[in-house]
Amino acid sequence: MTELCLQSPSELDGAPSAIPLDATLTPQENVASYFARARKLKGSVRKIEGRLETLNKEMAELNKLLEEFREPATGQLHRLESTHHAFCEKGWIQRESTAKKRDDGGELKFREYIVSGNWHVYVGQNDRKNDLLTFRFAKKDDWWFHARGVAGSHVILRRTGRSDNPSRAALEQAASLAAYFSRARTSGLVPVTYTQKKYVRKSRGAAAGEVVVEREEVVVVPPVEPRQPEPAE
Secondary structure (H helix, E strand, O other): OOOOOOOOOOOOOOEEEEEEOOOOOOOOHHHHHHHHHHHHHHHHHHHHHHHHHHHHHHHHHHHHHHHHHHHOOOOOHHHHHHHHHHHHHHHHHHHHHHHHHHHHHOOOEEEEEOOOOOOEEEOOHHHHHHHHHHHHOOOOEEEEEEEOOOOOOOEEEEOOOOOOOOOHHHHHHHHHHHOOOOOOOOOEEEEEEEHHHHHEOOOOOOOOOOEEOOOOEEEEEEEOOOOOEEEEE
16 A cells, blocks of 8 residues: 545545555554654744744843943943853854954965075965965965875965066975975975966865875975075065
């Protein structure tokens, strides 16, 4: 059977109701399935009723606060700050981290160095900074460096409108920075991947700092400790 037609006791003159059945189950299993669904729905109703009660209380509290702040005498800064803190604690609004405000507000700051030919090189300090450096700060024709096969900082040699290309010495100095700011810092020589930023992409769902390099060259350089880093503008 695929359905069961039953007459409702309260509507004897009406049409019978058709109840769908699972033909792969026995009658007892069909009954048990409907009872299980009924119990689940009853539980959901209780949860919804409790949530509605909570929301009504929160709405009443918000309406009360709204009326209070309409009065100039209570609309003071300290009152606003305490209310903001309370809302954050209740989860009504999301607290914005200081780091996010700094980085997403246009003040992208990284370690900065100058290499041969007066080329400016920028270094990320952590996974999140690496992502910001590579995908928000760097331009497609900038040069990207990373120590090969080990964790480390992303390094960008910035073109900044220049039409000439960096010399071999400039590329090797930038690569040495990538080697130094990696877990291979104590090695004598470190292979470093470098390419233009346009060949670096991020896979969907990849963790912060993880990238895919579509085209690369490798240079082997010693890790060189940088001197007198300057803050980026």
